[in-house]
Amino acid sequence: MTAHLYWDEVWRTDSGRTGDWSRPHPWVVDEAARLQKLGAVDVLDLGCGVGRHALWFAEAGFTSSGTDASEAAVRAARDESVKRGVQVGLEVGDFGELPYADDSFDYVLAFNVVYHNDEAGLGKVLDEVRRVLRPGGIYQSTMLSKRNGEYGRGNEVSPNTFRQPGATDDKVHPHMYVDAADLLRLHAGFRLLSATDAEHAKPGSFHWHCVFELPGEDVAGTNHGLFAQRAGE
Template sequence: MNQGQTSGTPAGTTVGITASTTAHQHWDQVWRTGDGRADWSTVDPWVAGTVGLLRERRARTVLDLACGVGRHAVFLARSGFRCWAVDASPTAVEHTRAAAEQAGVDVDLRIGQMNRLPYPDGHFDYVLAYNAIYHGDPEAVRATVQEIHRVLRPGGLYQVTMLSRRNRGYGQGVEVAEGTFVRPDADDDKVHPHFYCDAAGLVTLNRPAEPLSIHDAEHSAPGSFHWHCLFETPAGPERG
């Protein structure tokens, strides 16, 4: 289901993979099971609550970055936005395509890495990165943030979760880079690098974008603290 092919990597083509962004290997296996997909099938209320702001801002083009099995991509498409979605897991893209077809909506799907997005500059009004971009070392995370900035139009919005240093996983395992930990004995995605940050680091990481809202909250499991952030990219020069 491709709506409006953009320049960049053709649909269905895998773009470059770096050693520091490997967690999709674990999630590709999770998405292969019904139980694994079930845990990620419900739209997050925080994401759903942003639709009003997007409509107020007259957003039209949206990207679900690291879309998983498509819960948010399908929701955004059903909400009337032109939606694109990308994930490094072929299984994720396969199930997102099936979910979009079942819902009767169009989602432009790509297989690709989040720190090398296959889209042109300034293409989107809004980017969602839910539980995604902290899977990597600081270099990979910075590269992903730069890519988000690149593909957003001036004054665009992006909504992102990041691992907080209050999260119970912070400090567990081997520190492979600043604020980045790997647990070689883990039976989940913690065998891959996870980056944690504090509030000051979060703001610095996302400059020159300005935070519209930031709060630190637990997800479903005790101690699973994540930053929930909404950022706005700098506006371009006014046109006369």
């Protein structure tokens, strides 16, 4: 993943740290509130940026952690956590080698981040998500849809992965696009709970909004609380 090189510059500016990037997305807020009622406590914001979700998680009562490849983003998130008076464990890190122990989290969020990759790179990230999630844990993510107006533009550097050399935004770096079949194939080992091909604010900016569950049993041989309660809904 190299898109953090672009975002590192954005996060250094006042405008880059405000607006939508400072407010949690309603879809994330709704899912997090539902999971909290089911007993979720420990949450990881993967690609936390300046903390739009990691800070909100802490304010909502979760034990919140966040990691990002951008040093500028993590620094800004730490500063904001001090201003708000909340505790968030924030780390600069590689998503393919997360600095957390196995089975650390009930819930992992990756909002508008993991598709800055090719299939091989995404596979490494998802291996790490599986590792740090507890059995029955929830992985909520967005992926770029093949219905997105940017699909097919620029140079195809890997199957369904494009970069636009002349772009003035992060599309100068690789972006991967998927359809429903790709989602299931790439997320083998997860149980898909929901997937919506949703258009974001910009016309044609279709993203998959996905919620996955990591099946399994805990070390005692019984279903983890989140998994057991969700299965009974």
